[in-house]
Structure formats: structure tokens, C-alpha cells
Amino acid sequence: MPEIKTLTVLGTGVLGSQIAYQAAFHGFAVTAYDIDDEALEKARARFAHLAGIYRAQKVAGAEEGQAEAALANLRLTADLGSAVANADLVIEAVPELLELKRDLYRKIAELAPAKTIFATNSSTLLPSDLKDFTGRPDRFLAIHYANNIWVQNIAEVMGTAATDPAVFDAVVGFARNSGLEPIEIKKEKAGYVLNSLLVPLLNAAAGLLLQGIASPETIDKTWRIATGAPSGPFQIYDVVGLGTAYNIAASSPDAGSQAFAKYLKDNYLDKGKLGVSTGEGFYTY
Ligand code: NAD
Numbered sequence: 001m002p003e004i005k006t007l008t009v010l011g012t013g014v015l016g017s018q019i020a021y022q023a024a025f026h027g028f029a030v031t032a033y034d035i036d037d038e039a040l041e042k043a044r045a046r047f048a049h050l051a052g053i054y055r056a057q058k059v060a061g062a063e064e065g066q067a068e069a070a071l072a073n074l075r076l077t078a079d080l081g082s083a084v085a086n087a088d089l090v091i092e093a094v095p096e097l098l099e100l101k102r103d104l105y106r107k108i109a110e111l112a113p114a115k116t117i118f119a120t121n122s123s124t125l126l127p128s129d130l131k132d133f134t135g136r137p138d139r140f141l142a143i144h145y146a147n148n149i150w151v152q153n154i155a156e157v158m159g160t161a162a163t164d165p166a167v168f169d170a171v172v173g174f175a176r177n178s179g180l181e182p183i184e185i186k187k188e189k190a191g192y193v194l195n196s197l198l199v200p201l202l203n204a205a206a207g208l209l210l211q212g213i214a215s216p217e218t219i220d221k222t223w224r225i226a227t228g229a230p231s232g233p234f235q236i237y238d239v240v241g242l243g244t245a246y247n248i249a250a251s252s253p254d255a256g257s258q259a260f261a262k263y264l265k266d267n268y269l270d271k272g273k274l275g276v277s278t279g280e281g282f283y284t285y
Contacts, residue, residue, distance in 0.1 A: 008087035012043035016093030024073035033083035109135030158185035205233035238275035
């Protein structure tokens with residue numbers, strides 16, 4: 001299997017822009033695709049913003065001109081055919097809507113050359129939900145990034161039973177070459193490794209709070225001191241964003257989740273407190 005050299009990212013929102021910029025920063029020729037010129041203008045602004053963040057946070061290499069060089073490695077287009085025409089790897093980071101994703105895979109199945117590997121960055125769908133629409137189930141898998149990928153730099157690589165092991169290895173190699181720590185997942189699992197660990201921790205913390213067992217500060221302190229972790233669950237909620245936490249809790253039928261959604265809405269969302277992004281959540285920043 002030849003090494004992956006050219007990358008196309010579909011969708012240049014929160015995660016797509018980070019995935020594209022991070023690969024360009026590490027020298028890959030990257031094409032970024034979005035639906036229209038307005039979306040591409042936003043993408044340009046996101047890339048410039050990321051260059052500033054990499055410099056300000058002194059990401060290794062950023063002070064030697066690499067942050068600007070990355071911008072030169074990025075090509076933006078709203079033409080899907082030309083976006084995928086020469087890609088070794090296409091990473092899809094479009095909204096988390098099953099039919100929208102399936103429709104896009106149907107299109108690129110026709111437009112991309114046979115050599116192209118497709119990968120989804122979906123957080124909640126399994127690659128098996130999409131593989132039959134790719135026209136190449138053996139060359140399809142998931143590569144899942146975490147937000148703020150220059151710091152939280154893991155890439156969870158997860159295939160389906162139909163994924164060619166050589167394709168899996170090539171994508172693991174790509175992740176490493178683009179500055180990520182590859183997390184090799186051997187079987188399909190909703191939530192990958194990270195969210196399979198993190199979600200139960202966050203749910204348990206919410207339960208302790210709602211049952212009046214302990215305060216957020218006490219729960220966080222317990223977790224930090226006893227495990228050596230840098231943050232407790234409520235500090236993590238503030239970073240993830242209480243709007244996202246609310247959406248996840250509200251969409252679960254479970255009574256505890258519904259109660260937590262209401263708690264977040266009444267005490268935080270309705271008061272404009274969304275966590276770190278607004279300067280206040282469980283803590284003040
Ligand atoms: P987002 O809404 O910020 O960005 C989505 C982008 O896709 C937008 O730029 C939009 O214009 C574009 N788009 C819409 N329809 C499209 C189409 N048909 N073709 C191409 N582009 C299209 O979303 P996001 O937060 O970046 O999430 C994207 C994916 O990444 C989702 O699958 C999500 O589960 C996953 N993800 C998100 C996070 C996160 O923290 N936000 C973390 C890991 C994975």
C-alpha cells in the first residue's frame with residue numbers, strides 16, 4: 001500500500017478546518033472542500049485563526065514559519081469532483097446527519113479514483129452505517145479526532161469487518177505523520193475508546209451532583225487528587241461546553257439524563273453560561 005501523501009477534507013467547520021490545517025502544517029498537500037463560497041470564506045478565516053493559535057501556543061515548528069507555510073499547502077474548493085480527483089485519502093467531517101453523509105458518499109464513490117481511501121470523522125455513527133454507500137467498503141474506515149487537535153492530539157482509527165488491514169495501517173501511518181498519536185481500535189465500538197471511558201465518568205458525576213451527594217468542586221477534587229488527572233468531570237464539562245452537554249443529555253430517554261438536561265438549562269444555559277467559551281460554567285474563567 002503506497003504511503004498517503006495527498007489529503008482532501010470534506011467540510012471545513014469546527015473539526016474539518018482543524019484536520020485540514022494540522023495535516024497542512026505537517027507538510028501534506030491538502031484540499032479543503034465545502035458547499036459554497038460563503039462556507040469557503042469562513043474556512044479561510046478559520047485557517048488564519050488556527051495559524052495564530054499554533055504560533056501563540058508555540059506548537060513545535062510554528063515559530064519557524066511552519067504556521068504560514070501550512071496556509072500555502074491548503075487549497076480550497078467548492079467543486080466536489082476536483083476536490084477528490086487526486087486524493088490518496090478523503091476525510092469526511094460534514095454535519096452529523098446520517099442521510100447527508102450517505103448522500104455525500106454516494107457522490108464521491110463515483111467521483112473519486114479507485115485508489116482513494118475514505119474515512120469518516122463521525123463521533124456517533126459507526127463506519128458500518130456508511131460503508132455500503134462508499135463503493136469501496138475495503139477502503140473505508142473511521143478516523144476520529146478530538147476538538148483542539150493540536151493539543152488533544154489523538155486520532156482514533158477504527159475499521160469495519162470489511163476494512164482491508166493494509167488500508168487500516170496506511171491510515172495509522174498518516175495519523176502519525178500528521179502529528180497525531182494513533183489509537184488503534186480493533187473492533188467497531190460506538191464511542192471509540194475515548195468516549196467509552198469519558199461518557200460514563202461524566203454521567204456518574206452528574207448523578208452525584210443531582211442526588212446531592214457532593215458539590216462539583218468536591219467531585220472534581222476527588223478525581224484529581226486520587227487519580228492524578230489534571231481535571232475533574234465538571235472542569236471537562238466546562239471545556240466541552242454546556243450547550244453540547246445539554247444536547248446530549250436532552251436527547252437521551254433516560255430519566256437521569258433528562259433531569260440533568262433540565263438542571264443545565266435552568267442553572268446555566270438560560271443564564272448564558274456555557275462553560276469556558278463564555279467565561280462561566282461550573283467555574284468562572
Ligand atoms: P460543523 O457544523 O462545525 O461543520 C460542518 C461543515 O460541513 C460546515 O462547514 C458545513 O458548511 C459543511 N457541510 C454541510 N453540508 C455539507 C456537504 N454536503 N458537503 C460538504 N460539506 C458540508 O461540524 P463539526 O463540529 O466540525 O462536525 C463535523 C463532524 O465531525 C461530525 O461528524 C462530528 O461528529 C465530528 N466531530 C466533531 C467534533 C467536535 O468537537 N465538534 C469532534 C470529533 C468529531
